[in-house]
Amino acid sequence: MNETMKYTRNTKSLLFMSFLLIVVLVISSCDTNETQTVATFSELVMADEFDTDGAPNSAIWNYDIGDGTANGLPAGWGNGELQYYTDRSDNVTVQNGVLIITAKEESFGNSDYTSARLLTKGKFEQTYGRFEARIRLPNGKGLWPAFWLLGDDSNGTEIWPQIGEIDIMEYVGDEPSTVFGTVHGPGYAGGESVSKSYKLDNDRFDNRFHIFGIEWGPDYINWYVDDVLYNQLTPEDVPGEWVFNRGPFYIILNVAVGGALPGNPNEETVFPQTMLVDYIRVYKNSNN
Amino acid sequence: MKNIKFTYTKTYILIGCMLMTLLGCERELSEEAVFAKFPTTAEIYIDDPVGLTDQFFRSFDPAAGANVNGFGVDSNTFYEGSSSIRIDVPASNDPDGNFIGGIFEDRGAGRNLTGYDALTFWGLGTTSGTVEVGFGTDFDRPETDPSFAVSTVVQMTSGWKKYVVPIPDPSKLIQETGMFFFAAGGFDPLGDGPNGNEIAWTFWIDELKFEKLGTVSQPRPIAFSGQDIAIQTFTGSEINIVAQGLTIKYDVDGENLEVSGAPAYFNFVSSNTDVAIVNQFGIASVIGEGTTEITTELAGVKALGSLAVSSSGALPLAPVPMRPATNVKSIYSDAYTADTGSDFNPGFGGSTTETTEVGAPGELVQIYTNNNFTGIIFDNTVDASTLTHLHVDLYTNEPGTNVNIQIRDIGVNGEIETNIFTGFPDGDDKDKRFTAAGLTVGAWTSVDIPLDGDLATQKNNLGAIILAGGPDFILDNIYFYKE
Numbered sequence: 085m086n087e088t089m090k091y092t093r094n095t096k097s098l099l100f101m102s103f104l105l106i107v108v109l110v111i112s113s114c115d116t117n118e119t120q121t122v123a124t125f126s127e128l129v130m131a132d133e134f135d136t137d138g139a140p141n142s143a144i145w146n147y148d149i150g151d152g153t154a155n156g157l158p159a160g161w162g163n164g165e166l167q168y169y170t171d172r173s174d175n176v177t178v179q180n181g182v183l184i185i186t187a188k189e190e191s192f193g194n195s196d197y198t199s200a201r202l203l204t205k206g207k208f209e210q211t212y213g214r215f216e217a218r219i220r221l222p223n224g225k226g227l228w229p230a231f232w233l234l235g236d237d238s239n240g241t242e243i244w245p246q247i248g249e250i251d252i253m254e255y256v257g258d259e260p261s262t263v264f265g266t267v268h269g270p271g272y273a274g275g276e277s278v279s280k281s282y283k284l285d286n287d288r289f290d291n292r293f294h295i296f297g298i299e300w301g302p303d304y305i306n307w308y309v310d311d312v313l314y315n316q317l318t319p320e321d322v323p324g325e326w327v328f329n330r331g332p333f334y335i336i337l338n339v340a341v342g343g344a345l346p347g348n349p350n351e352e353t354v355f356p357q358t359m360l361v362d363y364i365r366v367y368k369n370s371n372n
Numbered sequence: 373m374k375n376i377k378f379t380y381t382k383t384y385i386l387i388g389c390m391l392m393t394l395l396g397c398e399r400e401l402s403e404e405a406v407f408a409k410f411p412t413t414a415e416i417y418i419d420d421p422v423g424l425t426d427q428f429f430r431s432f433d434p435a436a437g438a439n440v441n442g443f444g445v446d447s448n449t450f451y452e453g454s455s456s457i458r459i460d461v462p463a464s465n466d467p468d469g470n471f472i473g474g475i476f477e478d479r480g481a482g483r484n485l486t487g488y489d490a491l492t493f494w495g496l497g498t499t500s501g502t503v504e505v506g507f508g509t510d511f512d513r514p515e516t517d518p519s520f521a522v523s524t525v526v527q528m529t530s531g532w533k534k535y536v537v538p539i540p541d542p543s544k545l546i547q548e549t550g551m552f553f554f555a556a557g558g559f560d561p562l563g564d565g566p567n568g569n570e571i572a573w574t575f576w577i578d579e580l581k582f583e584k585l586g587t588v589s590q591p592r593p594i595a596f597s598g599q600d601i602a603i604q605t606f607t608g609s610e611i612n613i614v615a616q617g618l619t620i621k622y623d624v625d626g627e628n629l630e631v632s633g634a635p636a637y638f639n640f641v642s643s644n645t646d647v648a649i650v651n652q653f654g655i656a657s658v659i660g661e662g663t664t665e666i667t668t669e670l671a672g673v674k675a676l677g678s679l680a681v682s683s684s685g686a687l688p689l690a691p692v693p694m695r696p697a698t699n700v701k702s703i704y705s706d707a708y709t710a711d712t713g714s715d716f717n718p719g720f721g722g723s724t725t726e727t728t729e730v731g732a733p734g735e736l737v738q739i740y741t742n743n744n745f746t747g748i749i750f751d752n753t754v755d756a757s758t759l760t761h762l763h764v765d766l767y768t769n770e771p772g773t774n775v776n777i778q779i780r781d782i783g784v785n786g787e788i789e790t791n792i793f794t795g796f797p798d799g800d801d802k803d804k805r806f807t808a809a810g811l812t813v814g815a816w817t818s819v820d821i822p823l824d825g826d827l828a829t830q831k832n833n834l835g836a837i838i839l840a841g842g843p844d845f846i847l848d849n850i851y852f853y854k855e
Binding site for chain 2: 223284288352
């Protein structure tokens, strides 16, 4: 997810890299070095299990409303997105133990689609830790759900990409077996962001729940899906300042529709589409 | 101390009793109660047929035009291994039959396919011709047994490509004998529709098997072509839900595809079973007066589209035509052989009409619902130069129903030409217009329309009957005749 620029990916090289990494991981896992520091993000500091029906817990969640213009962005949240975000129960609700974000096709506020974007800005922010959610993703061309973190803007004194962005999970609905994790920072934002995709073998992200998370500590971020760690980024991996050793960052959950990255919905895209979130949990390093 | 020991002993005895009880509960099901287990063999053709009948390929009936010459195995062209299935599709003018197709059957009692989610194969073609492929078809299956046939149309390419045919609900396939089905006709290089100029071509199929892909999306069932439609009908009528547009959409790895699945995969629900019931073949039988909504599910997913049925009770039969057949050229009647086939659903742009044929054999009628304008388009023109009238029987439940009937002669050029501004015939077309007004509610009204006016001198190329207004009525016994 990026706030202001177009976005491209080189899927082939990402795939190749992911194969290499898996090979490396398999080899290194046979060779546990007893002196390595194992981060144990085991102390739960925030969790929303979405067990109370109705509107999401207002002690944790805020909403972005509209098409981005109220946030000082061009309409479409800077990405040509087509949805109008609302906090109506039509677009965001908790039912049967899951958070449901629903993207609908309807005329609303000069937009053709509605959806929701929840954020913990000002309510829960943290530097480092393990951020994890169990999610079932929507399906279809033009759907662009995400689970991501943005750095606090120090009351507007800092702007993106200097504030830093960690995309724990992004996905486009016409590639139902692939997610990607990304960082944006100064010199590596939007189309230049540092990203890696993870493709499920013989499975999909829209048929059942999967777990998406990062382990984030000083000078590193690890991305995982279910029980597979598929990427690690460190300051050496980004062509600019590593802006992730300062914080804090807040959490965003959203379903975007259309725009430069996923493309727009086509006649095969079925609405409404839902992203279901079973839980979101944040841990911190128990050694801290 | 003694007391404590005693307590332990009691506990042991209690646990022992519980164990014995638990063990006592565990007994094998009798042989009669155990489901027969059928083999789960996935492969159909790899380099040889796998577990298929000795016959391997069973063609469709040559008497119906199936060409049996083009089926074989090719050890020069294959995707993997040492051979593939090669199918030479005949040209449309091939005297030995203008299409090729048939099925592969399991040589045993059938296979358990519940662990798979798709039929897959690799294909290659000499042209970008299309092939209908699927599984679940068995020529020997009694008609009373439900079929789990699935089919889709795929387009071949000049390079090997993997094709996927999703299984709509694998849990239903505990004993399937129909392993593969295909049918293909000549390639139409001009793309000008089926007109006899289609050429012969060849395609190959390899690595044909069932697979558990995991990349097949949930099914998106679509009934009634995705529409919420309403029909007015009567007790004793039947509605074929399959014929009303029943299909399933999927995406596989993000690529959209559509398959048609047999009605036995679906669960049809009637909200009021005193009005209509639906059987496993997707036939809704209207059994009483009132309203009901028919919805459809597939593997727990509700289909897009529904049918609201409103039954007015028993429909009286239309008067039986008494004119001698020699004086009649029939368009639609159970009393006469039709002079030509006709399209009762021409799908005119802007038309809101729903047309459904219902009734028991010999008592069929055409029900028009929500008609603004539609037509009955004759497949071949009718020469009525020696005939004098058009007869139509109309029935309605709505007071004030008026139906405008326009008999159209389409001239020697064979095209329906209508002035888009006036709606009147254009070019070499002529018509006669008649409004059937003041119809009796709840009874049949017979009208006999003279072929006069503009048709008096031109009625040798009658091509259509246009129907405007209504909006809800029933037609039967539509025929031209001589006084």
